Amino acid sequence: MPKISTHADGLPANQIREITQAAWATPGAIVLSIGEPGFPVARHVLDAGIAALDRDETNYTPNAGIAPLREAFAARFGDQQSVEVDPGRVYVTAGAQQGLHLAMSLLLDVGDEVLIPNPGYPTFGMTAQLLHAVPVEYPLHAAHGFQPRVEDLEELLSPRTRVLVLNSPSNPLGAVFSEALTRSLMEFARAHDLWVLSDECYESFTYDVQHVSPARFDGTGASDGPDGHAARVFTSVTLSKTYGLTGIRVGALITPPGMQQRLDNVMESIVSCVAASSQYSALAALTGPQDYVSTALAHYRGNRDAASAVLRNLGIDFLDAQGAFYLWADLSHATDGDVRSWVHRLLRERGVAVAPGTAFGSIGEGWIRISLCGDSAELIEGLSRLPSRPHTAGSPDREIDAG
Numbered sequence: 001m002p003k004i005s006t007h008a009d010g011l012p013a014n015q016i017r018e019i020t021q022a023a024w025a026t027p028g029a030i031v032l033s034i035g036e037p038g039f040p041v042a043r044h045v046l047d048a049g050i051a052a053l054d055r056d057e058t059n060y061t062p063n064a065g066i067a068p069l070r071e072a073f074a075a076r077f078g079d080q081q082s083v084e085v086d087p088g089r090v091y092v093t094a095g096a097q098q099g100l101h102l103a104m105s106l107l108l109d110v111g112d113e114v115l116i117p118n119p120g121y122p123t124f125g126m127t128a129q130l131l132h133a134v135p136v137e138y139p140l141h142a143a144h145g146f147q148p149r150v151e152d153l154e155e156l157l158s159p160r161t162r163v164l165v166l167n168s169p170s171n172p173l174g175a176v177f178s179e180a181l182t183r184s185l186m187e188f189a190r191a192h193d194l195w196v197l198s199d200e201c202y203e204s205f206t207y208d209v210q211h212v213s214p215a216r217f218d219g220t221g222a223s224d225g226p227d228g229h230a231a232r233v234f235t236s237v238t239l240s241k242t243y244g245l246t247g248i249r250v251g252a253l254i255t256p257p258g259m260q261q262r263l264d265n266v267m268e269s270i271v272s273c274v275a276a277s278s279q280y281s282a283l284a285a286l287t288g289p290q291d292y293v294s295t296a297l298a299h300y301r302g303n304r305d306a307a308s309a310v311l312r313n314l315g316i317d318f319l320d321a322q323g324a325f326y327l328w329a330d331l332s333h334a335t336d337g338d339v340r341s342w343v344h345r346l347l348r349e350r351g352v353a354v355a356p357g358t359a360f361g362s363i364g365e366g367w368i369r370i371s372l373c374g375d376s377a378e379l380i381e382g383l384s385r386l387p388s389r390p391h392t393a394g395s396p397d398r399e400i401d402a403g
Contacts, residue, residue, distance in 0.1 A: 007130060011126055016122070016355045019033050019343050019353050026348075026351065029347060030353065030379075031353045032352065032353060032374070033353040034355070034371060036371075037244035039296060041243070041292075042291070042292045044289065046281070048281050048288075049280055050277075052276055063267040063273055064091050065252075066276070068283055069092055069280075069286070070252075071090075072287050073252040074254075076286055077215075077235070077237065080203065080213075083213075088260060089257060089259070090255075091263050092250065094274050095246075095249045095251045096199060097251075098251065098270075098271075099234075099236035099238075100123065102267065102270075103195075104163070105131060107162060107163050107234075111134060113136045113161045113162060114134070115161065116137055117148065118360070118363050119173060119328075119361040120167060120360055122359055124167075134160070137362075139363060142319075142330075148185065150184055153188055166185060166197070167198075167199040168198075169206055169322070170324060171324055172328055173321075173326070174326050177212060182216070183217050186217040195232050196214050196232055198215070198236065201237065201241050203242075204293055205241070205300055205324055206322060207304065207323065209322045213233075214235070218256075235254040239286070241325075243285040245285065248282065249275075250279060250281070303372040306376060306380055307383055310380055310384060311327070311329055314384075315390075316331065326369050326370060328370075330367055331367065332367070334387040337366070339365055339366055339367065340356045343355070343356045346385075352382040352385050354369065354382075
């Protein structure tokens with residue numbers, strides 16, 4: 001049998017899917033391992049997709065997407081971040097993941113290096129590897145609230161460094177970058193002439209803090225941006241989390257000026273365009289009633305607060321989540337240095353599935369990610385089955401400050 005490519009053969013297993021699929025096969029399991037919104041999709045969103053099919057909107061669309069949807073994405077992002085976005089810079093994608101892939105395809109040559117967070121979402125590294133690029137992990141440590149530090153990034157630079165990946169609000173951490181940190185990260189990227197790829201999947205879900213996009217501090221063209229700076233930020237957003245449209249597969253990549261023809265070529269070689277009916281559903285989500293978003297935000301916040309109380313009662317350390325819909329908790333007192341095996345043991349013995357921290361990088365050893373999406377009572381019951389942390393003198397319970 002012919003040999004498959006080394007870069008594909010070497011992709012790591014997705015530990016989130018690994019435990020979740022095991023949970024789905026376990027009768028009665030409480031599944032807290034996957035970030036799947038639990039509310040029904042808004043009726044007007046479904047109706048828009050059905051109407052598109054009824055009128056036979058089943059042909060190709062432009063590679064970049066239908067014009068009204070691009071305009072809606074541009075208007076929404078511009079309003080949220082107080083920046084002007086030309087709809088011509090908006091590229092409709094099959095979810096945020098395709099946006100990440102398109103951007104990396106455009107920016108990385110073989111052997112180029114991309115700075116990715118550890119802990120961070122696993123496809124950052126997987127996508128780079130598929131493109132024959134080299135993912136270089138920058139550390140996010142509990143001692144610094146799991147926030148990136150410019151001095152750590154500086155130490156990882158090489159002549160092949162091309163792209164800095166940022167993720168705020170963070171999956172898996174729930175951490176949110178402050179305005180000051182975001183500005184300093186952009187100054188770092190500018191000083192070293194790096195592209196910035198910003199994953200903002202959870203931009204609608206923050207708690208008592210503001211989401212600040214790196215695009216606020218970007219230039220506006222080749223050399224005529226603020227203070228004469230060139231634009232360098234690619235922003236990947238999605239409707240999957242914001243509106244519960246994980247299966248509709250619509251997101252957007254907001255690009256620096258002048259990228260459309262290049263992206264058309266890349267998109268054509270992969271999938272041509274996003275399904276037309278999905279685009280019309282997305283348009284309805286962005287321009288119609290926003291009740292789903294406000295309801296989901298209140299639910300996730302309530303679940304965060306209730307789950308935090310359970311963890312405190314058990315003496316389990318965790319990061320105080322400021323965004324997204326996850327809690328990042330330290331179970332190192334129970335995992336014996338192998339959290340990946342331990343989560344499967346927890347599922348077998350106590351019927352609860354959580355994502356192992358090592359799914360997101362080596363710094364996640366001993367930690368777990370808890371999804372806050374689902375039923376509140378089920379969430380509380382599942383967390384109550386976690387092993388409490390034995391109290392020892394001189395080692396008080398602690399809650400990690402995220403900012």
